[in-house]
Amino acid sequence: MSALVPQDAGVNVEVPAAPTFAEALRLWAKIGLLSFGGPAGQIALMHKELVEERRWIGEQRFLHALNYCMLLPGPEAQQLAIYIGWLLHRTIGGLVAGVLFVAPGALVMLALSVLYALYGDVPLVEALFFGVKAAVLAIVVEAVFRIGRRALKNPVMVSIAVAAFIAIYALNVPFPLIVLLAGLTGWLGDRLVPGLFSGSAHGKGDTADIKGAVDLMFERGELAHVTPTKWHAPxxxxxxxxxxxxxxxxxxxxxxxxxxxxxxxxxxxxxxxxxxxxxxxxxxxxxxxxxxxxxxxxxxxxxxxxxxxxxxxxxxxxxxxxxxxxxxxxxxxxxxxxxxxxxxxxxxxxxxxxxxFFWIFLGAPYIEALRGNKALSAALGAITAAVVGVIMNLALWFALHVVFREVHTVGPGMNVPGLSSIDWRAALLSLAAMIAILKLRIGMLPTLAGSALAGVLLLAVSG
CATH class of the missing domain: 1.20.120 (Four Helix Bundle (Hemerythrin (Met), subunit A))
Known part of the structure; x- marks a missing residue:
């Protein structure tokens, strides 16, 4: 059952009913099968499926959960899936979301490891993956634009993202230190200029202010499990x-x-x-x-x-x-x-x-309890901006290693390509995949399949 809910942008938007467990199960399986492109592509995929298309979770709650996951050790995209699965369907929901996020890739990785150990180079597999890498690069680039549009709400946030990118790309500053400095910047900045880091700068109708089914469930008191008890941690x-x-x-x-x-x-x-x-x-x-x-x-x-x-x-x-x-x-x-x-x-x-699973099930109730804390929201907002810079670095790292055969390290850790080592086939496929996804709005799966086939044909023709 859906409901018309007043949004922060001042319009009434129909919020869908909470998904059934079976509906969530199907979506988590789909995400697990299509979660290519590393954390940038995976987070973008979840945002598209969960926030934009189905509105099972609102934008602000999604970013709040993402910020927490970025603070944790381990794969943040899987932890985000566990967090949202837990919000929707308690512990069993988190378990299913986390397992399905990893299982398809783990099975494929096991098969590829067997082939690698037994046969070494497998030309057909290598050709397929050559094409897939081009599509993955396009997915990662799209993720930078998608997340950046929603996280970089003003020039200050843009500056934080740029600073984070320079710090991790050119200066090799450790990721935890970047997160710590961004959080401190947001916390102190909100004391000096309230609302600049945690307030919204989006215009009317922007999806950043639209709520989701989880928000409606919370307002109705249907999410009792998100409130921590004194025995929760032990x-x-x-x-x-x-x-x-x-x-x-x-x-x-x-x-x-x-x-x-x-x-x-x-x-x-x-x-x-x-x-x-x-x-x-x-x-x-x-x-x-x-x-x-x-x-x-x-x-x-x-x-x-x-x-x-x-x-x-x-x-x-x-x-x-x-x-x-x-x-x-x-x-x-x-x-x-x-x-x-x-x-x-x-x-x-x-x-x-x-x-x-341990990190999420232990900390998520406390993070949910702190959603209304202005100081924490400001710190996490700045961390979100820094994360965009980190994802930009991941996108650049991936692009260099897809398009160029030789990448050198300069200074503390800056990756610089050998310009003469450019692979024109990879560059051509990457450009075509970006046009397909960014301009023509062709779906992820058709683009991946088309790029894989094109990779086989290109390698066959070029030898």
Whole structure:
């Protein structure tokens, strides 16, 4: 049942009824299958499906949840899916949203890891992914425009986004420090100029002020689970810490501290706690440890794994699944290598993504309780602007690695392409995909399919 609700822009807009669990299940499955393009593309996809098309959640609540997820270690897009799933259908909703967000990509990544381990280069797969990368680049660029239009509400917010981009791209400033400085800027700035950071600068009718089904449910008192109780935190810790770390301790007990299984469980559990900023932020450290410390991978294989992860649905942090598979495949103990690799991939997935549910189920009720806090809203508004700058950096990073064969690091960490290494085929496909998505408004799935086919044809013609 829908209802006409007065919006902040001064117009009555029909807010749809809350989705049934079956409706949500179908949408989370769709998002899981189409969540290409890393966090930028994934967040844009969820915004389009949840805010713009279905209005299950309002713009401000979506951004409020996104801001919290950006503060957490691990894949922020999956955590955002868990958060919204939890809002709509309690714990079971969060579990389903989080699992379906990862499962399709994890299955594809497992299959690609098997092919990589057994056959190395697979020309057809390489050609398909060559085309898909071009479409993914277009999706990421669209995400920058889509999120930027709604988060950069005034020149101050634009300045924060630009500063964040320069800090992470040119100066290699750690992502957590960027978030901390942006939040502090918003908090202090709101004290000096109230409303500049948390107020809305959108005009009448802009979707930034439109509410969603979740907002209507909250106003009717139908979201009792979002209010934290005094036992919420200890109960959540008592349930989820054993779920997360219990298998790791059991493996250590049965296989010993030196086994590859214990090393995988211990190392990637640590990564789950410190991976602020997503896959790119932790890539260098994981590559160094996997190659030099553990001897799991040969130099350069980490980049191959990231290439596979970039062209599959789901979080880019699935590259860790590739590392876990190869590590166990090459150190199988007494098991069949493929079985050992599959178990290594499963263990890596468990210790990487289980903490995401823990962070959301633990903190989301408190974040919801603070939605009306002006100081927090101002800080989170500035963080949202900084996140746009970070996504711009991810888009540029992806574009450089798609269009150019050689990318060099200059200064503290600035990526600069070798201009003579431009791949005209990738540039042509990327331009065509951008025209299809940004100008012709062709859907994501047809663009991905068309780009994949074009990639095969181009590589076949050009040799």
């Amino acid at each position: 109960r959540t810790v008592a349930i989820w810490l054993p779920i997360w770390l219990g298998p790791v301790l059991a493996i250590w007990w049965f296989t010993g501290s030196a086994s590859v299984w214990t090393e995988i469980g211990r190392f990637f559990s640590l990564m789950a706690v410190v991976t602020f900023g997503g896959a790119y932020a932790v890539l260098a450290y994981v590559a160094q440890a996997a190659v030099q410390s553990f001897g799991w991978l040969a130099p350069g294989e980490m980049v191959d794994g990231l290439g596979l992860a970039e062209t599959t649905p789901g979080p880019l942090i699935l590259v860790l699944q590739f590392v876990g598979f190869i590590a166990a495949f090459r150190h199988p103990g007494g098991l069949d290598p493929l079985l050992a690799g599959s178990l290594g991939a499963l263990l890596t997935l468990w210790v990487t993504f289980t903490p995401c």
